[in-house]
Amino acid sequence: MRYITFALSKGRLTELSIKLLEGAGIDCTELKGKSRKLILTDEKNKIRFFLAKPGDVPVYVEYGAADIGIVGKDTLLEEGRDLYEVLDLGFAKCKMCVAGPKELQGKMDSISINRVATKYPEIARRYFRHKRRESVEIIKLNGSIELAPLVGLSEVIVDLVETGRTLKENGLEILDTISDISARMVVNRVSMKMENQRITNIIDSIRKQL
Amino acid sequence: MKRWNIYTPEGVQDILFDSCRQKRILEGKLRDIFRLNGYREIETPTIEFYDTFGGERGLIKQESMYKFCDSKGRLLVLRPDLTVPVARIAATKLKDDILPIKCSYIGNTFSFDEIGGGKQNEFTQAGCELLGANTPEADAEVVIMAIESILATGLENFKIDIGQVGFFKGLMEESGLTEEQMEEVREFIDEKNLVGVEHVMDKHRVRGSLKKIILDLPKLFGSKEIIQSIDYRDIGDTATKALQNIKTVFEILEEQNLDKYVSVDLGMVQSLNYYTGIVFRGYTYGVGFPILSGGRYDGLVSKFGRDCEATGFSLGINMVMMALERQRIAINGEEKGVFISYHENARKLASNYRRELISKGISAELDIMQKGLEEAKKYASQKGFLKFICFNKDGSKEEEML
Numbered sequence: 001m002r003y004i005t006f007a008l009s010k011g012r013l014t015e016l017s018i019k020l021l022e023g024a025g026i027d028c029t030e031l032k033g034k035s036r037k038l039i040l041t042d043e044k045n046k047i048r049f050f051l052a053k054p055g056d057v058p059v060y061v062e063y064g065a066a067d068i069g070i071v072g073k074d075t076l077l078e079e080g081r082d083l084y085e086v087l088d089l090g091f092a093k094c095k096m097c098v099a100g101p102k103e104l105q106g107k108m109d110s111i112s113i114n115r116v117a118t119k120y121p122e123i124a125r126r127y128f129r130h131k132r133r134e135s136v137e138i139i140k141l142n143g144s145i146e147l148a149p150l151v152g153l154s155e156v157i158v159d160l161v162e163t164g165r166t167l168k169e170n171g172l173e174i175l176d177t178i179s180d181i182s183a184r185m186v187v188n189r190v191s192m193k194m195e196n197q198r199i200t201n202i203i204d205s206i207r208k209q210l
Numbered sequence: 211m212k213r214w215n216i217y218t219p220e221g222v223q224d225i226l227f228d229s230c231r232q233k234r235i236l237e238g239k240l241r242d243i244f245r246l247n248g249y250r251e252i253e254t255p256t257i258e259f260y261d262t263f264g265g266e267r268g269l270i271k272q273e274s275m276y277k278f279c280d281s282k283g284r285l286l287v288l289r290p291d292l293t294v295p296v297a298r299i300a301a302t303k304l305k306d307d308i309l310p311i312k313c314s315y316i317g318n319t320f321s322f323d324e325i326g327g328g329k330q331n332e333f334t335q336a337g338c339e340l341l342g343a344n345t346p347e348a349d350a351e352v353v354i355m356a357i358e359s360i361l362a363t364g365l366e367n368f369k370i371d372i373g374q375v376g377f378f379k380g381l382m383e384e385s386g387l388t389e390e391q392m393e394e395v396r397e398f399i400d401e402k403n404l405v406g407v408e409h410v411m412d413k414h415r416v417r418g419s420l421k422k423i424i425l426d427l428p429k430l431f432g433s434k435e436i437i438q439s440i441d442y443r444d445i446g447d448t449a450t451k452a453l454q455n456i457k458t459v460f461e462i463l464e465e466q467n468l469d470k471y472v473s474v475d476l477g478m479v480q481s482l483n484y485y486t487g488i489v490f491r492g493y494t495y496g497v498g499f500p501i502l503s504g505g506r507y508d509g510l511v512s513k514f515g516r517d518c519e520a521t522g523f524s525l526g527i528n529m530v531m532m533a534l535e536r537q538r539i540a541i542n543g544e545e546k547g548v549f550i551s552y553h554e555n556a557r558k559l560a561s562n563y564r565r566e567l568i569s570k571g572i573s574a575e576l577d578i579m580q581k582g583l584e585e586a587k588k589y590a591s592q593k594g595f596l597k598f599i600c601f602n603k604d605g606s607k608e609e610e611m612l
Contacts, residue, residue: 026471061498063499064496064497064499080565083401085401086402086403145542187402188498189498189500190498190499190500191498193431194369194493194494200432
């Protein structure tokens with residue numbers, strides 16, 4: 001039997017992903033240990049795992065280097081890979097939003113926006129192109145996006161909002177919601193067909209826990 | 211400035227000796243299969259007008275094409291596809307030909323980031339097109355050609371996954387959704403996102419029985435039994451016909467004992483602007499992308515001025531080679547033959563002997579470097595020759611297996 005390979009996102013999704021897999025009867029002992037091995041296995045079920053940066057998970061799955069991946073919807077939207085998105089796992093919930101100074105609240109339609117700062121350039125570009133039919137300059141930042149409108153780098157930002165506290169403390173407000181975000185399970189298009197039975201079983205036993 | 215002179219552009223590659231030989235052998239096997247089945251080969255230009263592929267309701271995204279201008283300022287492209295040129299020919303040069311027309315091609319196509327080549331920008335496609343026939347028999351013939359082509363490459367573990375876009379299109383017609391909403395549903399079904407489909411159905415209040423079938427779509431894939439089990443009524447003419455069509459195709463495949471190679475996926479709804487009926491993709495182990503894709507495209511030839519139904523498929527040779535390598539299936543190429551070294555007094559003898567071997571179909575090469583016996587033998591064994599022959603000063607001949 002071939003191994004079914006999982007690519008799991010390193011970081012806040014890891015622990016919850018492991019819980020789901022264990023609930024589906026997959027042995028994650030190796031994964032929870034402090035081993036430095038990069039690829040860990042459940043020999044009984046012939047399943048392999050590896051942890052990867054969230055942004056890399058869709059890439060591994062698209063190329064078939066992993067059959068299944070667990071990753072946030074934000075990453076999926078940003079990467080735009082050709083995958084099956086089979087389950088909404090329902091954890092790590094938040095929203096992808098356009099935010100800006102509260103003076104702009106309710107005026108989104110009347111003002112013209114020139115510059116947008118974000119960690120998610122593709123999502124921002126698509127939103128402004130399709131939903132607002134505007135060409136804007138996208139400025140890619142790597143963290144503390146909220147800073148950009150405060151120091152005059154951009155008029156608005158596109159970012160993940162969980163509680164909205166950071167926004168509020170800095171005098172920013174949500175101007176529009178682009179998409180609901182949560183962790184998703186994705187499957188390579190070829191694997192789904194070549195290993196249909198085994199992958200469908202895994203999906204079903206994870207779905208039951210949701 | 212010569213900064214780039216030693217590199218090749220992104221997405222293209224040099225194919226050297228052994229791989230090149232293996233590629234030619236593969237192409238040769240496919241060419242034979244195509245020809246024996248009556249699909250006669252054609253060759254079309256590498257460059258074509260942009261208008262052939264792009265334009266108003268263009269089939270291929272403009273950003274995925276390599277573009278440049280001719281001397282009159284008209285926009286040209288490197289062909290991104292080989293089916294469109296066949297459609298152009300069918301509507302023009304072959305417009306008075308009796309139908310059906312069967313043709314095949316093997317050639318390179320060029321596009322940015324297309325999955326057909328496993329993200330290569332230049333890749334070789336081998337394919338067949340069947341024009342002017344719209345029976346289930348024609349649909350089945352093309353699927354059978356696809357199966358036999360993959361078998362000819364040496365791959366044994368593969369699946370041809372078959373869908374029918376007419377089924378989805380029919381359901382959408384009945385649903386009363388706008389074009390934009392349909393596209394939303396299509397995307398969710400295409401990614402097998404059950405929750406997404408449900409969300410859209412609830413939002414737009416699609417009627418009960420129809421809604422249930424649309425919600426089923428992301429799950430309607432798997433073994434051929436699914437096809438037999440489907441029994442939907444009240445789904446409109448288009449969808450009913452589509453279902454009947456795919457059922458008949460599966461029956462024909464079963465008669466031929468080829469059903470073990472196929473599976474079904476009614477949620478296969480990519481490229482709807484191109485395909486109109488049966489669609490299929492070929493999958494195997496070791497590559498994460500399809501090695502083959504095809505289907506019925508009845509609207510394409512009419513874009514060039516002739517109404518003519520059509521169906522066909524193309525196989526990505528580079529992907530097949532990757533799959534063969536990953537599955538450790540050898541393509542038997544011929545090996546290096548005989549290396550002939552000689553003393554300068556025996557040059558004529560050696561030359562004649564080489565000619566004799568060649569005429570028998572044995573590969574043979576002469577020692578043109580003349581650096582002595584040791585050097586010659588070293589070269590021959592490193593290059594993988596099977597046999598070393600030396601003609602001495604007195605004309606005598608010595609042989610040695612390497």
